[in-house]
Amino acid sequence: MSxxxxxxxxxxxFFGKVIALKDVTMxxxxxxxxxxxxxNGAGKSTLIKTLAGVHKPxxxxxxxxxxxxxxxxxxxxxxxxxxxxxxxxxLVSLMSVTRNFFMGREPLKGPPFFKTFDIEKANEIxxxxxxxxxxxxxxxxxxxxxxxxxERQCLAISxxxxxxxxVLVLDEPTSALGVHQASVVxxxxxxxxSQGLAVILITHNVHHAYPVGNSFTVLNRGKSLGTxxxxxxxxxxxxxxxxxxxxxxxxxxxxxxxxxxxV
Amino acid sequence: MSTxxxxxxxxxxxxxxxxxxxxxxxxxxxxxxxxxxxxGAILVFIFFGIVAGDTGMFSAxxxxxxxxxxxxxxxxxxxxxxxxIGGEFDLSxxxxxxxxxxxxxxxAIYWGWPLWMSIIFAFSMAVLVGYFNGILVVRTGLxxxxxxxxxxxxxxxxxLALTRLITGRTQVPGLRVLxxxxxxxxxxxxxxxxxxxxxxxxxxxxxLRTDGTPLATGIPPSVIWFIVLAIISTWILMKTRxxxxxxxxxxxxxxxxxxxxxxxxxxxxxxxxxxxAATIFATIQVLDAGSADTMRGTxxxxxxxxxxxxxxxxxxxxxxxxxxxxxxxxxFGTVSMGIFYTDVDTDxxxxxxxxxxxxxxxxxxxxxxxxxxxx
Numbered sequence: 001m002s003x004x005x006x007x008x009x010x011x012x013x014f015f016g017k018v019i020a021l022k023d024v025t026m027x028x029x030x031x032x033x034x035x036x037x038x039x040n041g042a043g044k045s046t047l048i049k050t051l052a053g054v055h056k057p058x059x060x061x062x063x064x065x066x067x068x069x070x071x072x073x074x075x076x077x078x079x080x081x082x083x084x085x086x087x088x089x090x091l092v093s094l095m096s097v098t099r100n101f102f103m104g105r106e107p108l109k110g111p112p113f114f115k116t117f118d119i120e121k122a123n124e125i126x127x128x129x130x131x132x133x134x135x136x137x138x139x140x141x142x143x144x145x146x147x148x149x150x151e152r153q154c155l156a157i158s159x160x161x162x163x164x165x166x167v168l169v170l171d172e173p174t175s176a177l178g179v180h181q182a183s184v185v186x187x188x189x190x191x192x193x194s195q196g197l198a199v200i201l202i203t204h205n206v207h208h209a210y211p212v213g214n215s216f217t218v219l220n221r222g223k224s225l226g227t228x229x230x231x232x233x234x235x236x237x238x239x240x241x242x243x244x245x246x247x248x249x250x251x252x253x254x255x256x257x258x259x260x261x262x263v
Numbered sequence: 264m265s266t267x268x269x270x271x272x273x274x275x276x277x278x279x280x281x282x283x284x285x286x287x288x289x290x291x292x293x294x295x296x297x298x299x300x301x302x303g304a305i306l307v308f309i310f311f312g313i314v315a316g317d318t319g320m321f322s323a324x325x326x327x328x329x330x331x332x333x334x335x336x337x338x339x340x341x342x343x344x345x346x347x348i349g350g351e352f353d354l355s356x357x358x359x360x361x362x363x364x365x366x367x368x369x370x371a372i373y374w375g376w377p378l379w380m381s382i383i384f385a386f387s388m389a390v391l392v393g394y395f396n397g398i399l400v401v402r403t404g405l406x407x408x409x410x411x412x413x414x415x416x417x418x419x420x421x422x423l424a425l426t427r428l429i430t431g432r433t434q435v436p437g438l439r440v441l442x443x444x445x446x447x448x449x450x451x452x453x454x455x456x457x458x459x460x461x462x463x464x465x466x467x468x469x470x471l472r473t474d475g476t477p478l479a480t481g482i483p484p485s486v487i488w489f490i491v492l493a494i495i496s497t498w499i500l501m502k503t504r505x506x507x508x509x510x511x512x513x514x515x516x517x518x519x520x521x522x523x524x525x526x527x528x529x530x531x532x533x534x535x536x537x538x539x540a541a542t543i544f545a546t547i548q549v550l551d552a553g554s555a556d557t558m559r560g561t562x563x564x565x566x567x568x569x570x571x572x573x574x575x576x577x578x579x580x581x582x583x584x585x586x587x588x589x590x591x592x593x594x595f596g597t598v599s600m601g602i603f604y605t606d607v608d609t610d611x612x613x614x615x616x617x618x619x620x621x622x623x624x625x626x627x628x629x630x631x632x633x634x635x636x637x638x
Contacts, residue, residue, distance in 0.1 A: 074521070075523065078523075086521065088515075088517065088518060089518070090515070090517075090518035090519070090521040090522050091515070091518060092510065092511055092514030092515045092518055092519070092581060093514070093515075094510070094514050094577075094581045094582045094631070095507075095510050095511065095514055095581070099507050099510065099511075102507070103507065103511050103518075103519060103522050103524060104508070104511070104519065104522040104523035104524040105522070105523065106504040106507050108504060115503070115504070116502045116503055117502055117503050117504050117506065117507055119502070
């Protein structure tokens with residue numbers, strides 16, 4: 001038995017001839033935030049879908065709490081406590097906070113065959129849960145469309161936690177947000193981790209990842225460039241790894257050239 | 264203690280109070296989808312109260328008359344509204360009415376089936392047609408507008424062709440004699456609360472025929488069906504898990520799927536719902552008229568959708584109400600009958616119908632923007 005909550009060992013995924021992922025390894029303990037960094041096309045989406053049970057890995061193994069596991073469907077992953085919050089958040093903006101919070105998993109009351117959606121209880125739980133993360137839903141029957149981007153992100157995360165997530169996989173939770181909203185969401189992510197969840201934070205924004213992450217995995221063209229503890233790597237180093245350091249160096253040289261010729 | 268202070272601290276992060284307005288009770292009420300239709304219905308009644316108040320439109324007979332028309336439309340409008348909230352259309356409702364009509368009449372008249380068996384047969388066919396519509400839309404991912412438009416032609420054509428093939432004509436009369444003593448037909452063919460009308464007649468409160476029986480004999484079955492369906496549908500939408508799934512499926516089908524809502528099953532069941540509602544409509548009319556006509560129900564699908572839209576349903580799905588569609592149907596039914604009591608030429612009814620729908624769509628669009636608008 002290891003003390004890791006989840007381990008993804010040497011995961012590979014191929015689509016025909018295309019190698020989407022090759023030998024990606026990630027390990028997470030309870031309460032840890034691992035940031036998965038990568039530029040566009042690095043294989044982030046494929047990796048997320050593999051973690052969420054949408055794709056089956058062609059090679060490698062997934063070990064949850066010491067047990068080797070195979071996900072046949074997204075539901076399997078969810079049942080094992082791996083909850084993925086996609087960029088679209090799976091929120092319906094025309095529906096109320098409560099109806100979104102319990103979408104697909106509505107609490108019921110009443111006799112068999114006449115079971116009704118227990119709206120009062122649902123309202124209460126939704127308001128309480130949102131309150132815990134500092135979002136005062138004045139009225140849980142208000143439409144989600146009236147909430148800010150940060151609030152929606154927090155609602156989606158809070159919903160995943162309420163329904164028993166042990167590992168949270170967050171897909172670009174801050175990409176669409178302003179500086180202030182992003183910081184609120186990041187704060188909430190740290191808080192969730194401190195309550196014992198393991199968080200995989202997928203982002204291309206090093207400035208958002210660095211302050212909150214415990215470890216960093218950099219993906220480039222489907223391969224992992226390694227996992228680093230925070231103490232072992234600087235923000236600048238991460239940034240240059242992500243973008244492929246040489247490319248930035250080259251760009252710098254080219255820009256200098258341009259300056260010289262234009263003078 | 265520490266959690267409390269934390270939550271207060273972070274609360275200020277979100278609630279930048281200077282930018283938030285208090286939402287008044289009135290505004291919450293204004294956000295209900297059925298409000299427009301309710302207001303419209305009230306306006307219509309006020310209008311006819313003034314224009315046609317002394318013409319007999321609001322006598323017991325007159326009221327039952329326009330309620331009957333409203334209720335018939337309402338039965339299919341409610342089902343159309345449920346389907347629209349679920350994010351789909353059904354343009355085959357009208358054709359299904361004609362088809363269901365002959366499914367009752369031909370077995371009963373030409374094959375010698377008991378009436379109740381023919382009625383059950385018609386409802387079974389409705390479930391099949393609805394299932395077929397639903398599975399096609401869900402499996403192919405094609406717009407339901409196209410799929411059910413195809414079904415509109417197929418069903419209408421099949422109705423005509425089969426009827427002419429079997430009977431040599433396009434109408435099948437002779438059903439009325441079969442209604443009596445049938446174990447099922449009464450559900451679709453009985454006027455209720457007759458004693459109330461008899462009593463009202465005996466008190467000389469409502470108009471009587473020359474033989475002393477009241478002109479309005481009872482509440483027509485369509486009205487009872489309409490009320491029951493409106494209540495059940497509203498209960499389903501507001502109070503059940505399945506209702507939440509309908510909103511979710513129409514609002515964002517991918518999102519709903521991702522959190523475990525069986526979107527495909529929900530949509531298929533709603534398509535079955537519209538076909539079954541069309542069959543209820545058809546059964547009531549066929550038993551009332553005593554005959555089935557292959558052209559029955561023509562254009563009814565559009566009226567049903569119009570009533571649903573006036574009732575607050577968005578064409579894009581995920582928003583609307585069953586009770587709103589019921590009010591929409593009452594508006595159309597009342598105007599279509601009420602116009603006979605005024606000096607206005609009845610040709611103008613369709614103009615009104617179109618104008619009403621335009622106003623409703625513009626209003627709904629505005630509401631949607633209000634609801635989904637970010638802070």
